Amino acid sequence: xxxxxxxxxxxxxxxxxxxxxxxxxxxxxxxxxxxxxxxxxxxxxxxxxxxxxxxxxxxxxxxxxxxxxxxxxxxxxxxxxxxxxxxxxxxxxxxxxxxxxxxxxxxxxxxxxxxxxxxxxxxxxxxxxxxxxxxxxxxxxxxxxx
Numbered sequence: 816x817x818x819x820x821x822x823x824x825x826x827x828x829x830x831x832x833x834x835x836x837x838x839x840x841x842x843x844x845x846x847x848x849x850x851x852x853x854x855x856x857x858x859x860x861x862x863x864x865x866x867x868x869x870x871x872x873x874x875x876x877x878x879x880x881x882x883x884x885x886x887x888x889x890x891x892x893x894x895x896x897x898x899x900x901x902x903x904x905x906x907x908x909x910x911x912x913x914x915x916x917x918x919x920x921x922x923x924x925x926x927x928x929x930x931x932x933x934x935x936x937x938x939x940x941x942x943x944x945x946x947x948x949x950x951x952x953x954x955x956x957x958x959x960x961x
Contacts, residue, residue: 823923825921829907841899844862848897849905850866851895851897852890853890853914856941858914858915858931916936916937920934922934
């Protein structure tokens with residue numbers, strides 16, 4: 816499981832160093848391939864087996880529903896395989912960097928089965944909002960069994 820937040824920089828070629836804790840998870844539980852796509856103002860990175868499970872679920876959905884078509888056109892179509900290089904970095908394509916407004920300072924966030932990659936400026940705003948929201952969600956979380 817991926818957990819924690821890590822502050823990194825992305826180089827001018829678009830290479831991002833994956834935190835060593837996350838690399839250990841990738842090498843011991845998966846292979847070293849990530850699928851990276853865009854969603855929710857950031858990038859979502861999945862280990863290949865987790866992505867394949869998600870694709871199966873999406874493929875089983877009714878293909879003529881507007882929601883399913885939108886998901887496929889935005890989320891699935893942007894997906895790019897990004898293997899780790901020998902230095903533990905991934906090359907993030909320009910289109911994905913542009914979508915997420917990633918220029919230099921990056922936050923890499925563990926989200927259990929996937930990782931989110933954020934531009935620091937966007938992360939700061941989203942995190943503050945999530946923190947305020949979480950404080951008022953106690954009863955809803957309890958209803959979920961947490």
